[in-house]
Amino acid sequence: MNRDVSITTWILIAFGIVNIYFLTTGKLSFGLEGLGLITAVALTLAIYSFLYKDNPAFKIVENLFVGVAMGYWIIITWFNILKPDVLEPLIVPLFKDTGKSPQYIVIIPTILGIFMLLRFSTKLSWLSRWSFAFVVGLGSGITIPNFVHAFILKQMEPTFAPLYTGDILGSINTFLILLGVVSVLIYFFFSVEHKGVVGGVSVIGVWFLMVAFGASFGFTVMARMSLLIGRVQFLLRDWLGIIQ
């Protein structure tokens, strides 16, 4: 514990000295821009301190981040949804002469939205079912034709393209895509016992799935690496100015 306290103290002292040096030498500007950079650096370092071990600095930033994110979404919801879609077309014209008549049709989603908030009422929580039913029914209705069009027909179209394309490598790839799609679908088809030909094809499906999982894993790792590089660049270039 004492070791951790001394490490934290030294890091804080070093952080303070570096920032004071940058502020006094003009590398960091006094004002919101400089404060913003120092805040972002402090948050970044506090989060990376978790790599050493779980510690109060990380937990503080973790909770702060959750709070800021929630606050952000509340404000964005107000400015992007509730204000333009409820307040301005319905409530403002009711109480103020804006030259526009209130759009009473907006009462429907407003009431359904208020019903949704009744989820926490013990006596009236059943009213929230009407709102959920509206949203779920709407989503289901939109899902069916769009999924059939975009994710089934549009995906099948290139899968069942002519195998021979005039180019041997292209034809092999077309065949492999057809084989992959069919074998993976057969692997997930549990109404038939996976024996004999079906079993053999489903094994090929597993191989395709393994390649896809491996590729997804590699791709995700590299995406995270890219973020990591971005954060290290931020620390070394934007803050310390070590690299250009």
Add this chain to the structure above:
Amino acid sequence: MNFLKRTIPLVIAFIMGVMMVFQYYVPHEASQSLLKVVTRWGITIAGFAVFIGAYSLFHLHWNKIKRKFPGWGYSIFVFFGAGITIIFGLYNGGEFFLHDKQEGTMFDWMYFNVQVPAGATMFSILAFFMASAAYRTFRARTNEATILLVAAVIVMLGRVPIGAMIWEYLPPIADWIMSVPNMAAKRAILIGVSIGAIATSLKIIFGIERAYLGGGD
């Protein structure tokens, strides 16, 4: 009462579902504007749902503070972060919340200097955990595990300059893995998921799937 509590929601889901399915196949201006209006209504209702999430989060952390659960002090920072962001957002650079959102306010400052760096760092830290988990669990014990391991290594090396330095064919092989076997498997998964989503949607529309109604009578 049962009619209001159970039947009405099922009727609403049925009407909305059937209406939106038919709407797709009617290429008329009225049909398009119907889609636009009800989609906007859905977004409005979802906007109210943000407050359910906020209540849930604040209730959880308030209880932690009130009952002095271990680590309750950290929950104060949730309220601090949310409070300061909401205050800056409502203040709206001096224009207040009844006017349109202003640019370059302290709310934007919070977004660019707290939320964006903290979010990016949180996600970047996963690179270490994924590498650590992979090191501990990736073992080429079976053919399938070997295929997965080889594909992952090729894709990772093929995406960085050192991959091309090791072997010039690694980047094109990584691209081929992404665009042929990976795409084939993803396409099959997508088709399967879509069939599942369509089946579930039909069950919701016809009142067979009622989980969204929640428990109780």
